[in-house]
Amino acid sequence: MxxxxxxNKNYSSWSLRPWLLMxxxxxxxxxxxxxxxxxxxxxxxxxxxPTGLVPCLVDNDTTVWDSLAIAEYLAESxxxxxxxxxxxxxxxxxxxxxxxxxxxxxxxxxxMNCGLIIELKEISEQLKKELNRIDELWxxxxxxxxxxxxxxxxxxxxxxxxxxxxxxxxxxNLPTSHVAEGYVEGILNLPAMKRWISExxxxxxxxxxxxxxxxxxxLVVEDLRG
Numbered sequence: 001m002x003x004x005x006x007x008n009k010n011y012s013s014w015s016l017r018p019w020l021l022m023x024x025x026x027x028x029x030x031x032x033x034x035x036x037x038x039x040x041x042x043x044x045x046x047x048x049x050p051t052g053l054v055p056c057l058v059d060n061d062t063t064v065w066d067s068l069a070i071a072e073y074l075a076e077s078x079x080x081x082x083x084x085x086x087x088x089x090x091x092x093x094x095x096x097x098x099x100x101x102x103x104x105x106x107x108x109x110x111x112m113n114c115g116l117i118i119e120l121k122e123i124s125e126q127l128k129k130e131l132n133r134i135d136e137l138w139x140x141x142x143x144x145x146x147x148x149x150x151x152x153x154x155x156x157x158x159x160x161x162x163x164x165x166x167x168x169x170x171x172x173n174l175p176t177s178h179v180a181e182g183y184v185e186g187i188l189n190l191p192a193m194k195r196w197i198s199e200x201x202x203x204x205x206x207x208x209x210x211x212x213x214x215x216x217x218x219l220v221v222e223d224l225r226g
Contacts, residue, residue, distance in 0.1 A: 002029035003058040005048050007036055009200035010225070011210045013112040013164035015055045016196060018070045021160035023192035025080055029057075036207040068100045071157040083151045091144070092151040092158035095137055099161045106130045110168045111213035114200035115225035118172050120218040134165060135180050142179060148186055155190070163187055167197070172218070201225050 004022065006015030022029050034054070037044060042052035049056035049065050057064040057073065064073045075081035083089045105126045110118075123131075141150035141158070150158045166187040169176055176184070187193060201224055214220065 002027070003032050004029045005032045005034060005045075005054055005056040005058070007034060007041070007045075007054045008203055008205055008207070008210075009033070009196055010114045010203050010205075011036065011112055011207065012054060013107075013167075014053075014067050016112075016164050017067045017160045018055050018057065018074075020163050020190075020192050020196065021071060021081065021157055022074070023195070024155050024160075024190060025078060027074060027078055035203075035205045036210065038208060067161075068096060071096070071160070075157070080154065081157050083145075083154075083156050085145075085152065088145050088151045091141065092156055095141065095150065096158045096161040098137070099165075103130050103134070103165075106134075106165075106168065109217050110172045110174070111210060111217070112164055112167065113171065113210065113214050114167060114197050115223060116171060116214055116220050117222040117224070118214055118218040119221050120172055120174075123175070131174055131176070134162075135177050138162070138183055139177065139179050142183060148183075150183075159187065163193060166193075 002022070004018060006012060006019055009015070019031070021027075032048075034044060034048075045054060046052035048058065050063065051065050053065070055067055055070060057070045059073075064070050071081055083092050105124070109120070109124070109127055138150060142148075145152040149155050150162065166184040168174065169180070169184050170188065203225070
């Protein structure tokens with residue numbers, strides 16, 4: 001059975017992506033949660049991941065250490081990872097790659113934190129541009145392929161790649177279109193997504209660097225963590 005190494009559910013947006021994909025598609029795996037350490041986690045993570053980063057999938061003697069690579073590796077055994085339709089699959093892969101390599105400002109300004117409601121100090125023009133692009137992308141996918149998911153009727157990897165954005169949009173109260181709001185609500189109500197967030201809120205760990213990222217960007221309005 002696969003082993004999926006992840007970090008704190010409260011902070012790790014990259015860990016969420018393959019975890020949600022595998023849970024929702026009912027791909028069996030053993031979760032291996034290794035929490036972040038104060039001052040850096042590279043050495044600890046490097047014991048199972050060549051890059052010292054998460055997520056990392058281990059399949060017997062095979063190690064796959066990147067979220068997009070994990071999706072592609074799983075797709076070789078589980079066709080439902082990507083849309084069946086060729087055009088939808090091409091669009092989904094392109095959109096996932098854009099998420100994988102882009103939206104740098106959003107990542108920096110709106111750090112992943114499942115348990116905090118934050119009011120940003122400001123929404124810069126650069127952040128607005130990225131939010132507009134996400135909205136444009138979502139509207140294109142939902143309109144072109146009929147929804148309720150980005151590439152059609154079923155949840156696929158592209159939805160998993162944008163799932164952390166749904167958390168950010170809600171927790172930072174970021175401006176979105178009505179279409180995007182509906183999509184966010186649908187993703188956040190997925191049973192696997194509810195489970196991730198619930199378990200994130202119950203985690204006992206706090207890591208100062210991740211907490212400081214939020215404090216640098218805005219005011220914490222509410223802390224939902226236990």
